[in-house]
Amino acid sequence: VTEPDLRGRHVVVSAGGTREPLDPVRFLGNRSSGKQGYALARTAAARGARVTLVSANAGLPEPAGVDVVPVGTAVQLREAVLKAASDADAVVMAAAVADFRPATYAAGKIKKKDGEDPEPIVLVRNPDILAEISADRARPGQVIVGFAAETDNVLANGRKKLDRKRCDLLVVNEVGERKTFGSEENEAVVLGADGSETPVPYGPKEALAETVWDLVARRLG
Ligand code: PMT
Numbered sequence: 176v177t178e179p180d181l182r183g184r185h186v187v188v189s190a191g192g193t194r195e196p197l198d199p200v201r202f203l204g205n206r207s208s209g210k211q212g213y214a215l216a217r218t219a220a221a222r223g224a225r226v227t228l229v230s231a232n233a234g235l236p237e238p239a240g241v242d243v244v245p246v247g248t249a250v251q252l253r254e255a256v257l258k259a260a261s262d263a264d265a266v267v268m269a270a271a272v273a274d275f276r277p278a279t280y281a282a283g284k285i286k287k288k289d290g291e292d293p294e295p296i297v298l299v300r301n302p303d304i305l306a307e308i309s310a311d312r313a314r315p316g317q318v319i320v321g322f323a324a325e326t327d328n329v330l331a332n333g334r335k336k337l338d339r340k341r342c343d344l345l346v347v348n349e350v351g352e353r354k355t356f357g358s359e360e361n362e363a364v365v366l367g368a369d370g371s372e373t374p375v376p377y378g379p380k381e382a383l384a385e386t387v388w389d390l391v392a393r394r395l396g
Pocket of ligand 1: 190191206207208209210211212249268269270271272273274301302303304305306320321322323324325336348355356357358
């Protein structure tokens with residue numbers, strides 16, 4: 176039986192991967208399917224929360240009882256997260272957000288020219304949404320959770336990221352064949368700004384989501 180320990184709370188979850196367009200047919204993107212973020216949204220709703228799910232290119236069925244805000248790019252995701260976070264008790268950033276976007280957008284499809292080398296793609300920095308909402312909390316006591324998908328020095332990189340982005344919790348998941356991007360399962364360690372480490376063994380993405388909400392609920396009191 177699920178405890179309604181998030182009843183009366185508003186939580187915001189970001190899911191999926193942003194796409195940064197180059198021209199009308201091409202984009203820079205990543206392998207996020209949205210499954211981890213959707214599992215977070217479903218489990219929060221089951222625990223009684225009002226849930227806003229900011230969904231970037233996930234293409235998954237809308238979870239029942241969840242307010243879904245579809246977005247495409249990192250800039251759009253920022254707008255939607257800032258708006259929803261203004262009255263939120265917790266924000267969980269499970270989305271894979273592009274750190275950079277193409278400096279220019281070509282209104283027409285970029286053509287290859289015979290015998291010529293391709294033009295280099297110039298990138299500019301996207302806003303860091305997690306760092307921004309953590310530095311400038313919309314409400315006192317708001318709990319902010321980040322995610323980090325790492326390929327090496329997983330825990331050390333995760334700890335550095337948590338310190339840099341100043342969130343309360345950071346879920347570190349190691350990129351692998353049968354976990355993180357695209358799969359039904361995941362495995363992680365949830366790092367706390369208080370120095371805590373909560374390992375979550377390999378299992379369904381819902382199980383990791385439940386642990387995240389346990390830790391959030393404890394911090395909300
Ligand atoms: O969607 P799935 O297929 O289920 O896969 C789940 C997942 C692997 C995408 C998810 O578990 C995950 O790890 N998400 C974060 C991916 C990542 O590597 O994030 P990052 O290290 O680039 O960013 C760290 C944190 O800052 C994240 O919370 C991210 O949302 C946030 N961020 C990043 C860049 C940016 N410009 N703004 C941000 O807010």
